[in-house]
Amino acid sequence: MSEDVIIEPVIGLIGGSGLYDIDGLEEKEWRRVETPWGEPSDALLFGKLDGVRCVFLPRHGRGHPIPPSDLNFRANIDALKRSGVTDIVSLSAVGSLREDLPPGRFVLVDQFIDRSFAREKSFFGRGCVAHVGMADPVSGRMGDVIAAQAERIGVEMTRGGTYLVMEGPQFSTRAESELYRQWGCSVIGMTNMPEAKLAREAEMCYASIAMVTDYDCWHDDHDSVTVDAVVAVMTQNAAKAKALVKAIIPELGKKRGLCSSGAERALDHAIITAPSARSPEMLAKLDAVAGRVLRPVKESHIGKAT
Numbered sequence: 004m005s006e007d008v009i010i011e012p013v014i015g016l017i018g019g020s021g022l023y024d025i026d027g028l029e030e031k032e033w034r035r036v037e038t039p040w041g042e043p044s045d046a047l048l049f050g051k052l053d054g055v056r057c058v059f060l061p062r063h064g065r066g067h068p069i070p071p072s073d074l075n076f077r078a079n080i081d082a083l084k085r086s087g088v089t090d091i092v093s094l095s096a097v098g099s100l101r102e103d104l105p106p107g108r109f110v111l112v113d114q115f116i117d118r119s120f121a122r123e124k125s126f127f128g129r130g131c132v133a134h135v136g137m138a139d140p141v142s143g144r145m146g147d148v149i150a151a152q153a154e155r156i157g158v159e160m161t162r163g164g165t166y167l168v169m170e171g172p173q174f175s176t177r178a179e180s181e182l183y184r185q186w187g188c189s190v191i192g193m194t195n196m197p198e199a200k201l202a203r204e205a206e207m208c209y210a211s212i213a214m215v216t217d218y219d220c221w222h223d224d225h226d227s228v229t230v231d232a233v234v235a236v237m238t239q240n241a242a243k244a245k246a247l248v249k250a251i252i253p254e255l256g257k258k259r260g261l262c263s264s265g266a267e268r269a270l271d272h273a274i275i276t277a278p279s280a281r282s283p284e285m286l287a288k289l290d291a292v293a294g295r296v297l298r299p300v301k302e303s304h305i306g307k308a309t
């Protein structure tokens with residue numbers, strides 16, 4: 004049954020390698036946010052762009068002190084959620100697994116293969132078990148806005164692509180890179196999972212802009228990826244990324260109904276633990292991410308349309 008709700012979006016931006024700040028924010032303020040899951044990667048940058056509330060988080064922290072496997076993804080997503088964020092735009096450096104996705108190209112990812120293995124992947128667990136759907140991990144609504152704005156400002160963007168998430172921190176062997184190519188993957192990186200899974204559990208819409216920095220190690224005509232090469236291309240990509248962010252925020256910030264991705268109601272049919280078997284400690288930790296379904300209805304954070 005469709006619900007009559009109006010959402011005033013707050014846009015969360017997660018900046019990856021080479022993106023540690025965003026331009027043009029008004030009323031800027033870096034603020035630390037505490038979470039029950041530990042510390043986020045850094046303080047969060049709060050501000051407004053064209054009147055739209057935004058919250059920026061540098062994924063690896065300013066100066067990039069945190070490697071992918073040590074990222075506290077749960078704290079990052081929880082901090083964005085308790086800051087009021089409704090829609091997350093992830094910006095990431097990635098390697099290309101396809102000839103037609105050269106360095107400099109932006110890819111609007113629509114699928115993931117999660118090969119990460121040393122990370123906390125869920126807010127739920129003993130005391131409150133939930134299984135959310137991940138068939139469609141990103142928001143097509145956000146994708147439509149991002150693709151349209153990329154075209155308008157002349158940023159070359161490929162719509163759709165599968166992002167292979169590897170554990171890292173080492174880059175892939177040639178055999179691994181070839182294997183992922185055979186699997187039909189488009190790009191490779193180390194960070195979008197479990198980020199996208201946790202965003203879904205926290206009922207936030209998620210879109211991923213993957214910015215190609217290299218051809219990984221499979222391409223005969225290109226050197227194997229190095230950090231220097233990634234950073235050099237990312238420095239060129241960053242200006243385009245910042246222009247794109249400026250273009251999408253006023254559009255993403257418009258009042259709207261529920262997202263077609265279903266993300267905002269992901270927990271409606273996901274929690275399997277009987278109310279009598281739920282642990283109070285777990286419920287306390289889930290206060291921000293699952294408050295909508297675990298708290299009494301009158302406290303729900305999304306207002307009904309009048």
Ligand SMILES: CSC[C@H]1O[C@H](OP(=O)(O)O)[C@H](O)[C@@H]1O
Nearest residue numbers: 019020071095096192193194233
């Ligand atoms: C510096 S190259 C490897 C590093 O860059 C990507 O991070 P992010 O997605 O945050 O831009 C990649 O996933 C690795 O973490």
Ligand SMILES: Nc1ncnc2[nH]cnc12
Nearest residue numbers: 096097098191192219228
């Ligand atoms: N080739 C690559 N592999 C993994 N993560 C990356 N980030 C940027 N390039 C990458």
